Structure formats: C-alpha cells, structure tokens
Amino acid sequence: MRALGVVVVALAALALAACDRESAKSFSFVAGSENTVLQPIVEAFCKQRNTTCTFSYEGSLDIGLALQSADGVAADAVWPASSVWIDLFDTGRKVKDLTSIAQMPVILGVRKSKAEELGWIGKDVLMADILAAVQQKRLSFLMTSATQSNSGASAYLAMLSSALGGKTVIEPGDLDDSTVRGTVQALLQGVTRSSGSSGWLADLYVEAAKSGSGYDAMWNYEAVLKETNDKLKPLNQEPLYAIYPADGVAVADSPLGFIDRGTGPETEKFFTELVAYLQSAEVQKQIAATGRRLPFSSDAIAATPEPDWNFDPTRIVTAIRLPEPAVIRQALDLYQVALRKPSLSALCLDFSGSMQGEGEQQLQAAMRFLLTPEQASQVLVQWSPEDRIIVLPFDGRVRSGFEATGDAEAQAALLAEVANEQADGGTDMYSCAADALTRIAAAPDRDDHLPAILILTDGRSEGDALGFLEQWRRIEPHVPVFGITFGDADKTQLDTLAAATSARVFDGRGDLAGAFRAARGYN
Structure with a gap:
C-alpha cells in the first residue's frame, strides 16, 4: 500500500507539471482606455490560472498602426474600442478569433442644468438640435479626435450620417456633398477641448467640475458617462444628462482578438478560455454592472437605469451602420484636413x-x-x-x-x-x-x-x-x-x-x- 501511495503521489506530481506546461505563464494586452474598468475582471481570471497578465493602454489609431507595421503588436491580445480600427489597419490579418465583449453607444452627456436650459430633459433630441445650440453659442463640448480615438470617430460618423438625412450607409460620393460638409463642420465648431483618449477626456471633465470651471458637455461612451457620473456624485457635482441622438448613434463593439506571436499553444488556449470566462453568466453580470451592454447575453442582464440623468442601457438606440474601411479612411482624412475645428x-x-x-x-x-x-x-x-x-x-x-x-x-x-x-x-x-x-x-x-x-x-x-x-x-x-x-x-x-x-x-x-x-x- 505504501508503494502504491508513492506511485499515486508521483503521478499527481506529473499531472500537475503537465498542467503547468499547458498554462500560459504570461499574457499581455494592448487595449483602449475605455477598457480600464474591465481590467480587474480579467485579472481575476489571470489569478485563477496563475498567469501574469500585463496591460498597456493605447489610442485606437496607435493599435491600428501597430497592426499595420512590419513589427506588429507587442502583445498577445488587442482590445480596442471598436473593430473598425482592426478592419481599417489589419490588412495582414494578424488578429485571430475576434470576439465582441461589450457594446457601448457613443452619446452626448450634457451638464444637467445646461440640458434643462436647452429644454432637452425628457424629450427626443436630434443632431439638428445640437447643431442649433452650437450655432447659437449656447453649447460647447469635449470630444476626442476622430482620427485618434474611437469615441471621437463614432460621434463624427454619426454627425455625417445625420447630415445625410439618416442614410443607412455612408458612400464615397456622399463625402463630396458641400451641404453635408458644411453641416458637420458647423457641428464640430462646438469642440472646446479635444484629446486622443476617451478616458483622459472623462478625467478632464471631472477635474474641471471639481475646480468650478466645468464644461457644458462631452461626447463619450454611454458606459464612460456612467463612470463619470459615479465620480461626480460624491463630489456633489451635477451629473451629465444622457442625450441619445434620435437620428442615430455609432455603437462600439469592444472586440478582443488574439495575436499569435509563436509563444506556443498554451497562450492561445489561455485566450480561448478567457473569452469563455468573459461570456459566462456570472462575469456578464459584472460587465453589465459597469454600464456596458452585452452582445452575447441571452438573459436580460443590464445595469439599473438611472432616470435622474436619463441613463438606460436597456434603451433601444438607432444604430448607424458603419461604412466600408475605405470610406471610413476617406471620412477621417476629410475630418483632419477640412472639417475639424x-x-x-x-x-x-x-x-x-x-x-x-x-x-x-x-x-x-x-x-x-x-x-x-x-x-x-x-x-x-x-x-x-x-x-x-x-x-x-x-x-x-x-x-x-x-x-x-x-x-x-x-x-x-x-x-x-x-x-x-x-x-x-x-x-x-x-x-x-x-x-x-x-x-x-x-x-x-x-x-x-x-x-x-x-x-x-x-x-x-x-x-x-x-x-x-x-x-x-x-x-x-x-x-x-x-x-x-x-x-x-x-x-x-x-x-x-x-x-x-x-x-x-x-x-x-x-x-x-x-x-x-x-x-x-x-x-
């Protein structure tokens, strides 16, 4: 019996060693700043697997350019705000098994007293209403650069879609319309500060509110507006009132994709298991609690609506269809050389x-x-x-x-x-x-x-x-x-x-x- 016990212990040790060989020792992510709040959820999984996980945060353009470069991305996974940037730059198809983790419409958060002043509380607001407020010098806003950050690109594409009369898909010839250009250019005159990061922009809004020199409004993700208001509340600062433009918004799909850098099958196995973990019911509840919408949930899991500032992740939004990558690139060039402030x-x-x-x-x-x-x-x-x-x-x-x-x-x-x-x-x-x-x-x-x-x-x-x-x-x-x-x-x-x-x-x-x-x- 004693000899059998020795054999059992030895076999157990071998099994444990084999398990260790199958587990990734380390795993790295390059992600958009809007995913910072999800890092602890991922780190809990890393801890379960005894894997050292590291995160670096880059703008959407930086992630795209790295995918386009000969050296590629120095990480095992990319996690931008939207698959738009992968479609646009990953011409070498370096990203595998791209999976949407959450959905976040990009909307306009307006300081509540300003929303009341504009008569926007409890009513549908169109992009034309926002344009009128900008032209009347009654509204200005923070917005990330459309060529650097996905939230800015999303707001910009929604402006283009609205200027085209809510056209289903933006086509190349549409960008030559002088009326459309003039409308979007006028809307972008409302920008009072820009940035290359959605998270940094939200922090700027909070810091300005604390100092008493607050801004009127901010284009950002629905979930980031929730995070911002969660920070404003204990500071006794008024919330941002959520404006969902009735003529359409762009929705980010928060895609997580694997980069095969030749580190072995255990690295890809870790990624596959991570995706399954993120899709589990318990983890989906955690993701939903951050204000994000769930693309693969069969249950009605969502953060609790907050009527005080019009936040409702169960609300059905009019989502614009994003154009083909070549048209997006044309639109971004137009933004940079002609339309932005x-x-x-x-x-x-x-x-x-x-x-x-x-x-x-x-x-x-x-x-x-x-x-x-x-x-x-x-x-x-x-x-x-x-x-x-x-x-x-x-x-x-x-x-x-x-x-x-x-x-x-x-x-x-x-x-x-x-x-x-x-x-x-x-x-x-x-x-x-x-x-x-x-x-x-x-x-x-x-x-x-x-x-x-x-x-x-x-x-x-x-x-x-x-x-x-x-x-x-x-x-x-x-x-x-x-x-x-x-x-x-x-x-x-x-x-x-x-x-x-x-x-x-x-x-x-x-x-x-x-x-x-x-x-x-x-x-």
Missing part, C-alpha cells in the same frame, strides 16, 4: 547646448515628419490650411518666432527656418511658454481655433513656472501646455505645467515623431 499651435523647440548631436538630429527629424504633409497624413495628423502654426526655437531665450498657416507651402517655409537652427546656449522653457501664450492671446481669430502650447525639451529649465502661470491665469480661455520629453529631460517641470493647465506630457525618448503624433490628437 482648426488648431492654433505654438511649438517651443529646445535648441539649447545640451541638444547638440543626437538630440538636435532627433528634433530636426521630428519637425520634418510633422511639417511634411505626405508623412503626417500617413498617420492622420496632417495640418489643414485653416490651422495656425507658431514655431519658437529657444535656448536661454526665445531666438525668433515664425508663424504660418497649415497649407503645404507655408509648412515648407517653416521647415526651412527650423533647419537653420543649431543647438547652443542655456535652457529657459518658461520664457518660450510666455512668448507663445502672448502670441496666442493676440491672435484675432483664436476663438475659432483650439489653442495649445507644445514644449519639446531635453533638459532642466532655468527659472520657474510661477511667473508664467500668473500670466496664464489672466488669459481666457485657458491654453493647455503639453510637454514632449526626450534625452534626460526633467519630466517634473513639464508635469507641473501640464497639471496646472489640464494637459499631458508625452515621452518622446523612444519615438519623438510618435510623441508629436500623440500630442496632435489633443489640439
């Missing part, structure tokens, strides 16, 4: 002595990317002729200032000026920021543009932020100050400016052009 961007370029060598070469290469339409258009960040660009090379002082529109000839002239700059001298980014702010404030048409300051620096700046921030507070509307770092930049100084001005800092040390592209999604 134009930007007024001041670029502070660090040409101090510490930039000599590699830093100067990187900066010049980044500017060639940004000011060459053929290159910028490949990743949907090209300038439009209505954009205003201010370039301010600086060291211990602002050396000179160059201003131009965003047409191709003017960009070439700016690029020629930048090419003449050479690194030398000290570093004072605050004097450059102050000069940029003065120029933006003096622009006669600044109210028709989205203003922003972008500071590119590799070193610690002389001076401090106090004087600049005093100037900044006196000028309204307030201008966000974004930072792009490379080299051994002191990120703390840029973080201080970004936090004080409701902006962000982007890490350009690995990919300066990529950081420029990300920053362009915010103005």
